[in-house]
Amino acid sequence: MHASKVRGIQVHYELYKTSNHKPVLVLLHGFLSSTFSYRRLIPLLQKEYTVLSIDLPPFGKSEKSTRFTYSYKNIASVVIDLISSLQFKKVTLVGHSMGGQICLYIAKQKTDLVDKIVLLCSSGYLKRMPRSLIYSTYLPYFHYIVKRKLERQGVKHNLLNVVFNHSLIDQDMINGYTEPFLDNRIFMALTRMIRHREGDLTPQDLHTIEHPVLLIWGEQDRVVPLSVGKQLHKDLPNSTLITIKNTGHLVPEERPEIVFKHISHFVPV
Template structure:
């Protein structure tokens, strides 16, 4: 287990980067402590991303809230151990264990895309832990992958197939062009930040092959109806990855939810509209 820490230049706020063993997996998270904060934000990124995707909003929120930004296994700097079950249910349970280990109180979930669905699993498992939920373009109503692909994931060359598919889709830069409305927002630093976890070795591709068969699908309408935690849904009107219709249906199926739609915005809301993202978070949490 490795742990690193970096202290900020204030007595009341500190920033620590940790890798700790939780539920049998190395879990990477960034902890922005704030002794004056009354609320903790638990940030969960989307598919093929990492806590890097929150780099614009964390500096704008850390003066008001305590923040945890976690890398979903096997993404980012979190573990890729193939003994781990990469199901939403198990990942959600792992994150809840982290929250309990850190003894966090008054926690609000902030999830983007797939991270939103994991957040909903967390709220379903232990609703008493969470004050509010904020979902940016959350995945919804996806079924488990086809049985043929599950079978393929067991084959020795499965990781090569996953890597080939990523390359054929245009690589990191090609995928970024699909998730943002304004392509001019894509910078070299942005490309490198998303590319970094995929260039060191093939461990991530082996883990992604297993992830594809472990993922059990999004929550059903019946389960969504059980979640009473106040929930804010934020969608980009031009989202081509998780269409606005998914947000509208979630707004129907989550009994205590409200939907806000942002014009000229794609799928990557926290990066495309960081100021508006922070304003919506603050208004919902504090209001």
């Protein structure tokens, strides 16, 4: 695990590099997640690629700043600057859920940095939070409301919702997804994210992204249903959609071998 100060915020990342000649994959996780969600996919990818897996602020081990503006545009800029600081000139972006939307923002902001994009059950078409909720984030102690809501849901309940095969859920998995939330500062940062997060890219924005895009979707995804993947496939002009049976939202955990197979065809070494 490495850390670097980027745009005033400490960003943690994992880097697996054995050669300067391998294609570079940048892995971006989803909302309330971290690089931990790629723990089963990274061992397969690192044999063939240079892999950079980033804890998007304020998640994982990255800083939970109460000064940073947690807009997608800003988070995308942090990722762009980190990639540049590591002197990678051309990368393939791999994004799960919210991380997929960040990938699309990066492609819009820094077109020439991106070679290809892999979207794993990517979020899409979400609007900005309601104005009443945004105003509520300015109330003192609003972060306690955020904390109580997440605690009531519980990590195990969330995992049951995102994984089709419930037998995969063990204590290691529960611990891995719980750990980042033991730091109370994340709830203050999440309050700021509710306030700052703009809506997802519009169909008009998506039409301008001409990079090759591979969409991989679990057919039983209850968080971001397959209908979103089908709409993204229509709106992204150079895209391919692959669906996986008996699979939920957390495809890197559930189907790492299948995801690796499709990535290796899409990004040949």
